[in-house]
Amino acid sequence: MSKKFMHHVCIQTDKYEESLAFYRDIMEFEVVKETVGFHGRDFNTWLKLDDFMIELQTAKKGNTFNKWSSLNEGIVHMCFLVEDIDAEYKRIIELGYNKFKIKNGVVIYDVEDGRLFKIKAPEGTEIEIRDTNI
Structure with a gap:
């Protein structure tokens, strides 16, 4: 398999409307597809800027997210x-x-x-x- 380019990053949020507005209005991403009721989530939305995409999603029903910290491993x-x-x-x-x-x-x-x-x-x-x- 050869790698071509990075396709997307998935961002989970409990502030869906605020996060959607931020990526759409401030960061100038285009909303490609918004799905309501996606696999137990209220929303799963695809946003695109040039060739890069963000998959923005809410928690599955009954789950809560841990808060972000710069001390977490992974993408900072x-x-x-x-x-x-x-x-x-x-x-x-x-x-x-x-x-x-x-x-x-x-x-x-x-x-x-x-x-x-x-x-x-x-x-x-x-x-x-x-x-x-x-």
């Missing part, structure tokens, strides 16, 4: 590249979203060969926005 954050970090920050602020991670008293900070900021999705996923590729 997702990163998206933008052409203009300042314009992207301004766009998100103008949409009324302000759950940014502060580092050393600032939101946008310098890293090796570029700048970035991090934003927290309603369900706790940390999203990194940066202006340079590795």
Whole structure:
């Protein structure tokens, strides 16, 4: 088997409406398919940005999720590249979203060969926005 590209990440949330609005309105994903009552879940929704997809789903009936922590093993954050970090920050602020991670008293900070900021999705996923590729 040869690997072609990453297809999707599955994100579970107990804040479905808030998370859906975040990925659709703030992160500019397109809703491809929303399924109600999917295998014991209230919702299972596919969102797409270019060739990358997120499968957003609620808990199965009767289950509750553990809260996200940066001390968990596995994926710690997702990163998206933008052409203009300042314009992207301004766009998100103008949409009324302000759950940014502060580092050393600032939101946008310098890293090796570029700048970035991090934003927290309603369900706790940390999203990194940066202006340079590795």
